[in-house]
Amino acid sequence: xxxxxxxxxxxxxxxxxxxxxxxxxxxxxxxxxxxxxxxxxxxxxxxxxxxxxxxxxxxxxxxxxxxxxxxxxxxxxxxxxxxxxxxxxxxxxxxxxxxxxxxxxxxxxxxxxxxxxxxxxxxxxxxxxxxxxxxxxxxxxxxxxxxxxxxxxxxxxxxxxxxxxxxxxxxxxxxxxxxxxxxxxxxxxxxxxxxxxxxxxxxxxxxxxxxxxxxxxxxxxxxxxxxxxxxxxxxxxxxxxxxxxxxxxxxxxxxxxxxxxxxxxxxxxxxxxxxxxxxxxxxxxxxxxxx
Amino acid sequence: xxxxxxxxxxxxxxxxxxxxxxxxxxxxxxxxxxxxxxxxxxxxxxxxxxxxxxxxxxxxxxxxxxxxxxxxxxxxxxxxxxxxxxxxxxxxxxxxxxxxxxxxxxxxxxxxxxxxxxxxxxxxxxxxxxxxxxxxxxxxxxxxxxxxxxxxxxxxxxxxxxxxxxxxxxxxxxxxxxxxxxxxxxxxxxxxxxxxxxxxxxxxxxxxxxxxxxxxxxxxxxxxxxxxxxxxxxxxxxxxxxxxxxxxxxxxxxxxxxxxxxxxxxxxxxxxxxxxxxxxxxxxxxxxxxxxxxx
Numbered sequence: 001x002x003x004x005x006x007x008x009x010x011x012x013x014x015x016x017x018x019x020x021x022x023x024x025x026x027x028x029x030x031x032x033x034x035x036x037x038x039x040x041x042x043x044x045x046x047x048x049x050x051x052x053x054x055x056x057x058x059x060x061x062x063x064x065x066x067x068x069x070x071x072x073x074x075x076x077x078x079x080x081x082x083x084x085x086x087x088x089x090x091x092x093x094x095x096x097x098x099x100x101x102x103x104x105x106x107x108x109x110x111x112x113x114x115x116x117x118x119x120x121x122x123x124x125x126x127x128x129x130x131x132x133x134x135x136x137x138x139x140x141x142x143x144x145x146x147x148x149x150x151x152x153x154x155x156x157x158x159x160x161x162x163x164x165x166x167x168x169x170x171x172x173x174x175x176x177x178x179x180x181x182x183x184x185x186x187x188x189x190x191x192x193x194x195x196x197x198x199x200x201x202x203x204x205x206x207x208x209x210x211x212x213x214x215x216x217x218x219x220x221x222x223x224x225x226x227x228x229x230x231x232x233x234x235x236x237x238x239x240x241x242x243x244x245x246x247x248x249x250x251x252x253x254x255x256x257x258x259x260x261x262x263x264x265x266x267x268x269x270x271x272x273x274x275x276x277x278x279x280x281x282x283x284x285x286x287x288x289x290x291x
Numbered sequence: 292x293x294x295x296x297x298x299x300x301x302x303x304x305x306x307x308x309x310x311x312x313x314x315x316x317x318x319x320x321x322x323x324x325x326x327x328x329x330x331x332x333x334x335x336x337x338x339x340x341x342x343x344x345x346x347x348x349x350x351x352x353x354x355x356x357x358x359x360x361x362x363x364x365x366x367x368x369x370x371x372x373x374x375x376x377x378x379x380x381x382x383x384x385x386x387x388x389x390x391x392x393x394x395x396x397x398x399x400x401x402x403x404x405x406x407x408x409x410x411x412x413x414x415x416x417x418x419x420x421x422x423x424x425x426x427x428x429x430x431x432x433x434x435x436x437x438x439x440x441x442x443x444x445x446x447x448x449x450x451x452x453x454x455x456x457x458x459x460x461x462x463x464x465x466x467x468x469x470x471x472x473x474x475x476x477x478x479x480x481x482x483x484x485x486x487x488x489x490x491x492x493x494x495x496x497x498x499x500x501x502x503x504x505x506x507x508x509x510x511x512x513x514x515x516x517x518x519x520x521x522x523x524x525x526x527x528x529x530x531x532x533x534x535x536x537x538x539x540x541x542x543x544x545x546x547x548x549x550x551x552x553x554x555x556x557x558x559x560x561x562x563x564x565x566x567x568x569x570x571x572x573x574x575x576x577x578x579x580x581x582x583x584x585x586x
Contacts, residue, residue, distance in 0.1 A: 028489065028527040182480035182522070183531055186487020189404070189497055189550030192319040192327070202486060204530030211533075227480065229501075232320045235483055235550030237502040254528025255487030 002164050002171065003144040006156035011137040014080040015094075016068030016114055018043065018130045030204040030254035035060065039249065040112040041067045043126055049106050049117055049220035050282030050291050053249040053258045054203075061111060061256065062249035064219045066103070066123065068132050069113040076113050077196040084195075086138025087245055087261065088155030088285055091116045096130035098122045104285050105134050106220065107247030107261045108153065110187060110197040115247060117287050139195070146171055149271055150231045152194045153245075154263040161284035162222065167272070173243050173264065174222065174276035181227035181236055183208060185255040192233045194262065199234050203250045203257035214250075217258050218291060220281040221246045224273040230262035240267035245281055293462045293469065294442040297454040302435040305372045306385075307360035307412060309428045310334055313405050321547030322501040327352065331544065333359040333411050335424055341399050341415055341515030342577030345544040345553055346506075353554065354544035355402060356514040358421065359411035360430050373410045373493040376401065377436030378540055378558060379453030379580060382414050384424065385431045391416075391423035398432060399515060399576050400542025401451060401556045403494025404484055410493060413542050415582050437492070444469050446565040448526050450491050452558040459579045460517075463569070471519070471538055471559065472571040475512060479522035479531055481505040483550040489528035491557045496520060496529060496537065500545035500552035509545075509553060515576035516541040518555055519568045525560040535562040540576060 021041035026034035039047065039062030047056070049064045056062050070079020091103040103118035116132055138155040149171065151159070165172045179201055187199025201217075203209050217223070222245055229237035230244070244260035251257050264271060282288045312334035318326035329352020331339065339348065339356045348354050360382075362372025380398040384391040400413035414430065436453040447469060449457075463470035477498055485496030498518075499505050512518070517540055524532035525539075543554035559566060576582060 030524070030526070030528055030530055030532075032527040180480075182478075182482075184486075185530055188486055189484025189499070189548065192321070192548050200487060202531045204524065204528075205532040205535075207533050208531065227502075229322065229549060231322070231549070232324060233322065233549030233551075235322065235501055236480060236499045236505060237322070237549075238504050240502075253487065253530075254489065254524065254526070255485075255530035 001160060004156060004159060005142050009137050009140055011135055012084055013133055014084050014136045015131060015133045016070050016081045018126060018128050018132065019067055019069045019113065020128050027253065029252040035252055039063060042128055043123060045123060050280055050288050051219050053217040053219060053246060054215050056249065059249060060251050060253065063109055063112060063115050065106060065115055065117045066126060067113055067115055077110060081114050081134065082108060082196040084136040084139050085114060085134045086136060086153050086155040087281060088158035089134050089136055089138065091132050091134045093122065094131045094133045096127050098125040098130065104287060106281060107245060108196065108198060109248045109259050146270060148268050149264055149266045152230065152263055153261045158281065158284060170270050170272045172272045172274055174279040175224040175243060175273045176221045176277055176279045177213065178224045178226055178273065179212065181225055183212065184225060184228055185257065188234050194230055194232055198247055198259040198261050200257040200259050202255055204254045217246055218280060219246055219249060222279040223260065225260065229267050230265040234262065237267050239269065240265065241271045243271065243273065293464060295454065295457060296440045296442060300435055300438055300454065302433055303375065305376055305432040305434050306363055307372045307430050307432065308363050309424060309426050309430065310359050310361050310411060311426055315406065322549040323547060327547055329353065331355065334426060335421060337421055341582055342575060343514055345512045345514060345541060346510050348544065351544055352546045355400065355411060355413045357413060357415045358424055359413050361410055372412060373401065374490060375434040375437050376412050376432045377434060377451045377453040378556060379456035380432050380434055380436065382430045382432045384428055386429045389428045391420050391428065394420040396420065397580055397582060400540060401493060401495060402543045402554050403488065417583050441469065444565050446563050447559055447561045449559055450525060450557040456579065468567040469565060470567050470569050472517065472574040473519045473538060473568045474516040474572055474574045476519045476521060476568050476570065477509065479520065481508060482520050482523055483552060485529050487529065491525040491529055495542055495554040495556045496523065496539060497551045498553040498555060499550055501547065501549055512541055512553060513575060514541055517574040520555065524562050525557040532562055534564060535560065536566050538566065
């Protein structure tokens with residue numbers, strides 16, 4: 001178990017509202033074919049953290065569970081929910097039929113917004129427009145002795161469940177897969193903040209999907225991004241290592257694919273990974289018993 | 292001369308307006324975690340032109356050479372200015388009050404990812420025109436190039452490239468391939484922002500300029516240089532595709548913001564190897580289009 005400064009973190013209430021899915025017109029896939037996509041926004045009754053990223057009919061950027069959005073500012077990415085909520089934080093429904101029910105914050109998608117896991121019986125009672133409040137804790141989190149490693153969108157609960165070991169002065173984090181940095185696409189370079197934006201493992205090239213074994217990725221998987229630095233913004237840096245969580249599914253749009261919330265990143269070589277097929281937030285946070 | 296369908300292209304008028312510089316309201320943070328306030332992005336930059344070096348400008352961040360304009364009106368009208376203007380198109384200063392009224396410039400770049408989802412069409416003007424130009428002046432572009440095709444290379448998609456540039460470029464043909472002069476070839480792992488953007492007609496790719504190996508690969512690039520991005524497809528959106536290439540023009544300078552860098556506006560793309568690069572340091576818009584000023 002790694003030691004952290006978790007006792008010094010502020011715990012803050014942030015709020016969002018369940019948003020409707022949005023749909024306008026066909027959009028061109030990478031190959032020029034039109035697509036009407038489904039799976040972003042709103043309430044997904046049959047898609048949860050731990051489910052596959054690929055294979056959903058007409059699915060694109062599929063978001064597990066319930067999607068909420070901060071409303072106190074016109075731009076959701078500037079809301080407190082987008083900036084302060086961390087994966088593993090406790091969520092509570094505060095309006096509607098499911099008022100009082102508990103869930104867990106599972107990630108942020110800059111394209112549609114913030115995702116929360118709820119149990120099936122709660123999901124059945126939720127209505128688009130219901131409000132959800134989250135006890136946000138995790139901003140400012142640091143690992144003792146490894147302060148150079150940037151921690152992002154990671155609650156103390158998630159950090160402690162990642163199974164991190166220390167070996168030869170390096171933190172070793174279990175991940176399901178190592179992804180080459182050149183596959184990182186949409187979201188790269190967007191702004192100089194880390195918290196409000198995910199970025200995508202590109203699935204434009206079917207050959208690359210097969211070559212790098214991306215088709216087995218699951219929502220909630222913890223992955224390693226090679227040669228990627230995520231400290232303030234996201235980008236290529238030779239030798240850097242980023243560990244992130246898959247928060248949305250694959251895409252047929254050019255430059256898009258499964259979205260990653262970076263949780264640990266450094267260019268200073270003290271972050272290592274090992275392969276573990278069960279490195280998934282659904283197991284870490286007790287959202288399901290097995291994948 | 293490589294055969295095209297240029298006789299079938301529509302030539303249409305687009306209206307835009309010279310922008311203010313895009314300056315952030317507060318410091319942002321560079322990849323080195325230091326505060327950042329940059330200049331040179333948009334508006335009128337008097338002393339940087341196509342042919343000048345991309346690197347080395349004091350506090351320069353995403354510097355755009357010459358003058359930058361964006362569309363006016365609603366989003367659809369702005370979209371026309373951004374999507375239909377092509378590199379090499381002529382742009383005329385218009386409006387009764389404009390001192391530079393009637394003077395012509397050339398579209399040399401298109402840059403997106405600006406604050407507020409704005410977009411710049413970068414225009415080269417001669418020195419004396421730049422001196423007369425004011426922020427807010429209207430420019431009308433004779434847009435000519437959308438729909439351009441190479442008759443014998445149907446796998447090559449032409450993007451934002453005027454017939455004027457195609458004819459000045461020195462394109463060759465050999466062994467069933469289109470031979471394209473470029474100043475530099477850039478591998479995909481240096482290519483960053485731009486992925487996921489659509490349509491490729493607007494905006495740009497970025498060559499990331501934070502990692503020291505990336506910087507050393509591109510530090511001699513100049514505004515207006517034509518470059519080839521390997522394993523990058525810009526057909527119906529922008530994304531990584533093994534074996535594809537995108538050829539584009541350097542339209543803005545480097546930055547310290549992670550994942551961003553030297554802007555490349557797409558001109559040609561293919562995914563099955565139809566294009567072969569011929570490295571030529573003279574593959575720059577200043578030379579190809581005979582644009583005055585700069586080094």
